[in-house]
Amino acid sequence: MSFLSETARYIFERHSLETIARVCVVVPSRRAVYFFKQELASLSDRPFLAPEVVAMDDFILQRAEVEEIDPVSLLFELYDTFKTIDPHLDFDRFTSWAPVVLRDFDQIDLYDSNAKAVFSWVEAEKAIERWKIDTTIAEDSFADKYFRLFENLLGVYDQLKARLLEKKLAYRGMAYRKVAEEVETIFLDKPGHAFHYFLGFNALSQSEERILRKLVSLNKAEMLWDADVFYLRNQHEAGRFVRKYLTDAELSRGDWNKRFRNYREFPQVQTVPSDLLTQPKNFISIGVPNATMQPKVAAHLMAQWEHGTEKTKGYQPPHTALVLGDENLLMPVLSSIPDSYDDFNVTMGVSLRNSLLYSLVESWFELQRNVVEFRRKEGQGMVAIPKFSYKHITKILHHPFIQKYWMENEGSFRTLLRTLRDENRTFADEKEIKELGGNEPLINTLFTRWDNDSGRATRQMYRLIDLLRPLYVDKDAIETEYLYEFYTILKRLERVLAERRQPVSIKSYRRFLLELLRQTKIPFSGEPAAPLQIMGMLETRCLDFERVIILSVNEGTLPTGKKQNSLIPFDAACEFGLPTYMDADAVMSYHFFRLLQRAKEVIFLHTVPAGDGAKAEPSRFLLQLEYELGEQNKQAKLQKKRVEFGSERSLEEELPVLRITKNEQIQREILQSLANRGLYATHLNMYYQCSLKYYFKRIAGVAEEEELSTTLEANDFGTWVHEVLERIDREMIERNVRVYERADYERFTQQIPSRLEAVFQEKFPGQVMNEGQNLLLYNLAKRNLRNYFQLRMDELDAGYRVEVLAPEQKLVATLAYGEGTVQVAGKIDRLERVNDVIRIVDYKTGKVDAKNLDLKVNQDEWQPMFLTNQNWDVMRQLWLYKYLVLKQNDKRVGGVELSATQIVQPGMISFRNLAAGFMAQENLRFRPDETPETFLEDSEAMLTQFIDELLDASRAFEQTVDRSHCEYCDYARICGRAN
Ligand code: SF4
Incomplete structure (x- = not known):
């Protein structure tokens, strides 16, 4: 019961x-x-x-x-209160910490704490006394500002509550108190x-x-x-x-x-009550490779429950709950629910923070911030002129949330972009863009300058909503909901701003609007008694279900662990009885085990460690189930299973939230891109990691985020080391030396510091090599190169004769496709002849193991999945290098004529695994009796297959299901997958 x-x-x-x-x-x-x-x-x-x-x-x-005050009004009430105490308060700074202050006020009241004592505990003098440090705090330092904030907090807290009470309003904790x-x-x-x-x-x-x-x-x-x-x-x-x-x-x-x-x-x-110790329980924990695969697996399990194995035949699921440990998974879960579950109830909200609308609004603010600086005619000082940059123009026009609009209004959008590109205009002002876009309504809306007028920004946002709403009505409910919520927020914000005498700057308006969007959740409502209930962990309170699936049962999520988003330090929280992360863990533990009390069958989904990411550790709750409960109740065993990320597409058929369908225009652009810019192995690999990323980068031309950095990025480090080696080869070839002696290598070793320095100055001007992270990388580069030359000397000692045929170079081959052609291209690092074998060498500054170059399975098995297998990136790269070398029209590469029997071997030298030497890719053979001609023929069949897929209108460009690819992706913000 x-x-x-x-x-x-x-x-x-x-x-x-x-x-x-x-x-x-x-x-x-x-x-x-x-x-x-x-x-x-x-x-x-x-x-x-x-x-x-x-x-x-x-x-x-x-x-x-x-009445409970709404979050917008509360933020403004807080701001107005602060202003009476600190008239110089900066609104932008305020919006960065205001939500935390409000949360702390709420907790102080909920926990009936003495606000005066809490705030004075944190004041500077008391803190110094308590920490027994002998110091004074510099005026205007970070610490000074931090402590001054606390000095003001008590006054603000008291005044805010008085203001609210006067209006018969309260925040939650205040009402409890x-x-x-x-x-x-x-x-x-x-x-x-x-x-x-x-x-x-x-x-x-x-x-x-x-x-x-x-x-x-x-x-x-x-x-x-x-x-x-x-x-x-x-x-x-x-x-x-x-x-x-x-x-x-x-x-x-x-x-x-x-x-x-x-x-x-x-x-x-x-x-x-002792159900957990006395009743039979069927507990299954399933490890999956990544978070977004969990909804897919959950859907699969639900479908099984629905249709029934023998045990569950005819089962109507009246008591099934799908519990989300991480509420961000709500959208993927909703997209994955089997069609047979048309009757379900969701009472949790989906956060606007993760929506495409949020990223569109963010991109719009970014676009509006664009100004170009020109030197004054007189030559003194700079003048800033508001112009939009090409990079931001393409980014917003290609934004996925408005893609549907262009499908129906394509002409002006294409003309605008084409003209900017053809005329090589890096910047354009509002008037130019509107003219080029033929005064198309959406273009006019997006590119009307707001300057510093928040009222104008609001008006344009209303216009945007009006233009987009008809696209989604009756088609895709969630986008309509996003637009509706956005409209409601704008209305409330407009009203609150209208009540204020002071106008707010665009900068403050932005912070405020984005904060409100972040706080907003779209509530779902359904039939409350539906057989399937979807909820967050907190929502399970008091409820019992026979069958439960819990997602994200990982440390860091269930329980959340050490997260303290508060201005009040941990020691003060303990002193004044405020909750800490330890309490939060105990609360979560209660919800978790209580939910299991009366359940008969519970499936726990969790991600499994793929590297050393702590978040992938299964929750300790599962260990407690296994070792503590399992010991005491022999009928409550935990079975462990694991879903592998196989090559089968079936596992990847999860419905991604975002997809771009291929219309004729896009298909034309794909072919143009392949014909003019070429197909590289990295892009082929990118396509299979995430086809949407391929679209952004290769078709839509959305520029990757560029950040000015004072330290080298991972790519830069590779370039630095490669360049040193390339220059050595070029110099030696110019002197007609292609076979290096020990003395040569010893000389190269001596020259490492000066060569590294020369390349650094040239390639990374404005950066300092001898400090911070760059210094660490410099030392690493020296060591890598020293070890590399040693490896080459060891080869000499072992009797190998290495002849350099060609230094780094780009190879291009033309492949016939349909009625046109496609360029296949790649950059090989070195071509060398070692005894009778021609090696295509690829240097890698990262770590590669010889096992990465081994297909491990026989040809029948590898060939069907050669293009798609996620673990064979390196293999595909080497395959294309070999193709490019063999495809050279005159059969001559680096002055060498390639005969039909010549062995050409692609491979890698990994600087982090030099002990392995040259790692050759040996078993990639399309046929047992392969010749260069058949290799070319089979490779081209494979490339054609790839291009066919790329053009296939039934396969949209869509978000990857493997979120590990999103972690460092430059498009994560457009995609709504940024953390
Ligand atoms: S963020 Fe993820 S889904 Fe989006 S483009 Fe990048 S890799 Fe693809």
């Missing part, structure tokens, strides 16, 4: 049908309200007046007789409910505890706890709070709680 059905029966039996209406039942969440009412209704065959059933937050707001402070007046002086039941609570805040304790002591309330002996015993963290309440004379009062008495004596004492 579920907790809600048991508590409903308990309450029902204690009151007559006539008096039960005078009871108030308080539950932790609104979702539990509905289910409790259903359970209660099922107990009588006669109609009766139901008790009030209410969620805790609503109960408190009603009793406090205040108000009820706690006035509990007797509220519940004794005013007529209300005769009795209250509080169901299934766990970690009470101090304000809550004060309210409940008082109500119980006045004989007006009873707490109905929910717990299992498994975690009540043995100091298990899940039972930390309930254990405390059960020893509290007031909070454990009442017949319901008698069941927990003497729980330590279990199994001699049988009354205590």
Whole structure:
């Protein structure tokens, strides 16, 4: 029996049908309200007046007789309050820490802490005294500003609350504290409910505890706890709070709680709930390679439950919950739900933060910030002229959220971009763009300058909504919802700004708007009693399901671990009874194990470590299940499974949120790009990692993010080392020396510092080589080159004769495709002849193992997946190098004529694995009796297959399912996949 059905029966039996209406039942969440009412209704065959059933937050707001203030108004109220205390407060700086301040105020009130004591604990003098440091804090230093903020906080806190109360408004914690402070007046002086039941609570805040304790002591309330002996015993963290309440004379009062008495004596004492220790449980943990594959696997499992294996045949899933440990997975989950589950209920919200609309708005602000600086005619100083840069123009016009619009209004968009590109215009002003775009409405909207006028920005945003809304109406509900929420936020922001006398700058407007978008969640609502319930962990409070799938059961998510987003330091939080991350972990542990109490079958999905990322560690809760529960309940074994990221496309067929379909124009552009710019191995590999990234980079021409950096990037380091080696080869070839002696290598070794320095000065002007990270890289480059020359000397000692045929060079081959041609291109680092073999050498500054060059399977197996296998990037690169070398029209590379029997061997030298020497790729043969001609023929068939796929209109360019590729992707912000 579920907790809600048991508590409903308990309450029902204690009151007559006539008096039960005078009871108030308080539950932790609104979702539990509905289910409790259903359970209660099922107990009588006669109609009766139901008790009030209410969620805790609503109960408190009603009793406090205040309304909860919305986040926009609250931020402005806070800002106005701060301004009365610090007139010089900078709005931009304010918006960066205001949400944290508000959260801290909320916690101080919820936990009934002494605000004065908290803030003065953190003040500078007290901190110095406590930390026993002998120092003074420099005026205007970071520390000075930090402590000054605290000096002001108490005044702000008091004033803000007074302002809100005057308007009968409150933030959540404030309402709780108000009820706690006035509990007797509220519940004794005013007529209300005769009795209250509080169901299934766990970690009470101090304000809550004060309210409940008082109500119980006045004989007006009873707490109905929910717990299992498994975690009540043995100091298990899940039972930390309930254990405390059960020893509290007031909070454990009442017949319901008698069941927990003497729980330590279990199994001699049988009354205590013990489902976790006594009932059969089917627990399965499934490791998957990445987070976004979890919804796909969950969908697969649900489909199995739906259609039934023998065990579950005919099963209608009335009690199934899909619980998201990481609520960011909501969209992928919704896209993956099997069609058969058309009846499900989602009450959590999807955050606008991760939406494409958010990234569009961000890109728009970025575009509007564009100015170009020119030197004045007189030659003194610079003048800034507002012009849009080509990079930002293409970025916004290609933004995925507005792609649908261009499909129907393509002409002006193409003309604008083509003209800018053909005329090589790096910058264009508003008037030019509008003219080139033929005054097309969306182009006019996006490129109307806001200057510093937030009102103008708002008007253009409304126009954008008007233009985009018809595209999504009736087609894609979520985008319509995004636009609607955006509209609502703009309206509220406009109203609040209108009430202010001071205009806000665009900079502040941006921070504010983006903060509001970040805070906004789009609520879903469905049929509350639907067989499938989708929810976050917090929403599971009080609810029980027979079957549960929990996603993201990883350390860092469930539980979240050490995250303290607060201005109040950890020591102050401990001192004043404010919650810390340790409490948060105990709370999460309770939700987790409580959810398992009455469930029969639970599947835990988690990502598995792919490298050394701590986030991929399975949650410790799973270890506790395995070792602690599994030991005590032999019917509750945890089975472990793992889904491998195979080469099968079936695993990748997850519905990505974002896709670009290929129309004729895009197909033309693909062919143009291949014909003019060429097909490189890196781009082929990029396509299979993420076809959308390929689209952004190779077709749409969206520039990658450029950051001015004072340190070398990973690519730069490779370029530096390669360039030194290339210059040596060129110099030697010019002197007609192609076979190097030991003395040559010794000389090269001596020259390493000067050669590195010369290349550095030339390639990275403005950077300093001898400090910081660059110095570390310099030392690494020296060591790499020294070891490399040593490797070459060892080859000499072993009797190898190495002849340099060609230094680094770009090779291009023309491939016939359809009625036209395609360029295949690549840059080889060195061509050398070692004894009778011609080696194509690729230097790698990163680590490559010989096993990366081994296909490991026979030809029948590797050939069908040669293009798509994610682990064969290196293999494909070497394959194309070999193709390019053999394809040279005159069959001469580096002055060498290639005969039909010549062995040409591509391979790598890895500077981080020099011990392996030259690692040759040996077993890539398309046929056992391969000749250069058949190799070329088979390679071209494969390249043609790739181009066919690239042009295939039925395969959209779409987001990758493997999020590891998004981590360092320059398009992550456009894609909404930035962290
Ligand atoms: S962020 Fe991820 S999904 Fe988006 S383009 Fe980059 S790799 Fe692809």
